[in-house]
Amino acid sequence: MTIGECIRTARIAAGMTQTELAEATDIPYQTIGHWERNSTSPKFDSVEKIAKALGITVAELISPDSCQSDAATARNNLYKKIDDELRKTEESDIEMYRAWMRIAPMVQKILSEESAAAAPATRRKPMSSEAKRRWLRINDTIEKVTNYIVDCEMAGREIHPNVEDGLDAMLQLRRQMATEYELE
Secondary structure: OOHHHHHHHHHHHOOOOHHHHHHHHOOOHHHHHHHHOOOOOOOHHHHHHHHHHHOOOHHHHHOHHHHHHHHHHHHHHHHHHHHHHHHHOOHHHHHHHHHHHHHHHHHHHHHHHHHHHHOOOOOOEOOOHHHHHHHHHHHHHHHHHHHHHHHHHHHOOOOOHHHHHHHHHHHHHHHHHHHHEOOO
16 A cells, blocks of 8 residues: 555544644645645655654554554444444334335336426316316325335335336326326
8 A cells, every 4th residue: 555545544544534634733635635645745754743643653654554454444433333323213214214215216217207298298288177186086096005105115015016007007197197288
């Protein structure tokens, strides 16, 4: 590893930003960035300042073995932060996030198809009272089926293929109506 990589690894392991290290050493953060990118190399007195600010010896800072162990320490610190945040999160919230992640592709598909259908390609006719009632029933059904799917995902239950097929059919009806009628 280069000295720049060692500085970066040790800084991250110490939980410091370039700006924080710059303030602790009176070295401009841009200079630290140049060193970490290996654009330039620091002088020995700068290496001493950095080691002192990071609470390690110069030998520890420039040792390739130390850099690699610092990288592992930085990675472990990051994993610990993630784990701590997850432990603060309610189990029901985690399950909800998982469910939404599983249905996100379907929702994305629905949204992209709706935006394409809503594009004004041709003149559409006004909605009749019956068409408005049908539109509302379709949207209500889509909402109920979507909520059912989310509930199933959160509970870890299988979703019957007919449910997804029914949702696709309702979405198709809604797309047809969106292209045929003026939507208010």
